[in-house]
Amino acid sequence: MSVHPRVVHMRRESITALPLYYSGHLHKKQTKDKTFKKFFTELRGSTLFFYKNDQEDTYIEKLDLNQVKSMEKSSTHLTLSLDTDEVKLKHEIPSQLKLLPGQMLKLQEFLNQERRKNCPQPRPPLPPRPPFLQLGEGSSSTDQELPECFYGVNRQEAVQMLQANPENGDIIIRPSTVGNDYALTLRQMTPSGPAIKNFKVTSTDSGLVIKLDTAVTVPSLHAVLEYFMEKTEHRLKPYVVSTYDTHLEPSSFDPKDTSVSSSSTKNVPKAQVAPLQRAKTEEEVQPPPLDQDRVYMIPDDATPENPTVKPATLNDELRHAVKQRRQAIYDAAEGEEQSRYERHISDRQTPSSSVQWINKTQ
Structure with a gap:
């Protein structure tokens, strides 16, 4: 499916970002080529863009005409000399083809527009030189x-x-x-x-x-x-500020005289820092012994101030709690056993009394 020429033109314009002056088929030959190759060419700005055909929107080669050093025109082709290569261009024009006046004016307008764009800006004129500083025939450049x-x-x-x-x-x-x-x-x-x-x-x-x-x-x-x-018979000389010293005064310092340096040495006061005072303890803190029974140990710093109070351990508390719980179970069991025993005794005594009452009645 072919793309509309207007779409192709818009894509080329967005890629090159240059105004289009001319387009058509052109034959190109470089030094490495043996024959001319046909391309669809567009002149945008001062650059020639070469395409495979008129439907392609991406160029495959380009030639900047600002890099052309010299140009030679012959009856069959145009030779452009560059810094590193030589390019020959050829365009087949029918012998009966003639451009209309409007086409000629359009080409001339594009040519003038490109010349104005590439024309260097003129420099401002230099101010006039004083008459006495102008070079004469026998003057030298140093007089300026x-x-x-x-x-x-x-x-x-x-x-x-x-x-x-x-x-x-x-x-x-x-x-x-x-x-x-x-x-x-x-x-x-x-x-x-x-x-x-x-x-x-x-x-x-x-x-x-x-x-x-x-x-x-x-x-x-x-x-x-x-x-x-x-x-003045050269007794006077021009005033020129020298960048180097020209006068050397003898040094009044004697390196052998060490008394001067020792007496003139300044005594820098030293900073006085008091040594760190460590608090004296009555006895050295020993690491806690390894408890084989996994009994909870109270830290030394948690010891109560009252010596009459003995610290309670978790083991003692657990033992006391278990003992009380066991005693309560024992008491409850003993009471239940006593009540059961009493009921049993009462049950055994009740039938005998009834039998005796029956015997008495008979």
Whole structure:
């Protein structure tokens, strides 16, 4: 029994979860195949799904067109080159077949839709670069980088850094408070002591201008640093924070002097814990003896405080109860025997008296 094409279409759509663009018979041949094999093919999204026939709802092979590296078209077939294989596709079209204008528009619409879906999103444009950082014909890639002594600090912070750590360097390049300009702060030794000086560096279309008595134009911040180092005969160096220590102080600790360690040792107080006091007993408690007669024994701790009272055992109570019960039975039996005896005596005496009375009457 054949399944309705609409049911087959709905099952394929639920399995693949992709929109259908085209369906029809297609011949496929891989590298391992000797001849072309005929399949019923559907183009869903950017993937070709191959079925045995148009009644099957589960595909047996699929080909992702996004993995195609190159494509070669010939008069008889289409060759798709993948990373690990090569696939040839062939479609038999009658020579007299022509698509209607509506069909051509529909194919073009599907093609544009798939291109828009797979098109990468454009990246936002990068901000414009400053003119003095643009590469010229004779500039190198290192000119784009900031100097190692560049810090995003203000004037007061730069002065504090130079005064607090003079061993790190003498020159700091920092951003200025005016637009895209820069400033240079240096610490220089004078006969009267260390002096702090600040210089302004402005940005122009032709480069960076150092504001001196005679303005000096340089192409980059590296050139600004090099200019000041040359003018000070390299007595000043860039301010660079080192990640390693450079000064080693002699140790004042002598390992041979043990008196220091012994005297400086702290005496840690020890915890004082009282020993556990066990209660003294007059006599050691002995285990109860093994009773051969299976007589109930009263525990020692259950002994009454009054020594005149003797503890009663279960055996004595049972014996006393049995004795009383036996005595009651004996008494009852003896009384019954006595009454029976008396009745017997009375029965024997009654006929003789009657005989005597008869004799007297005669």
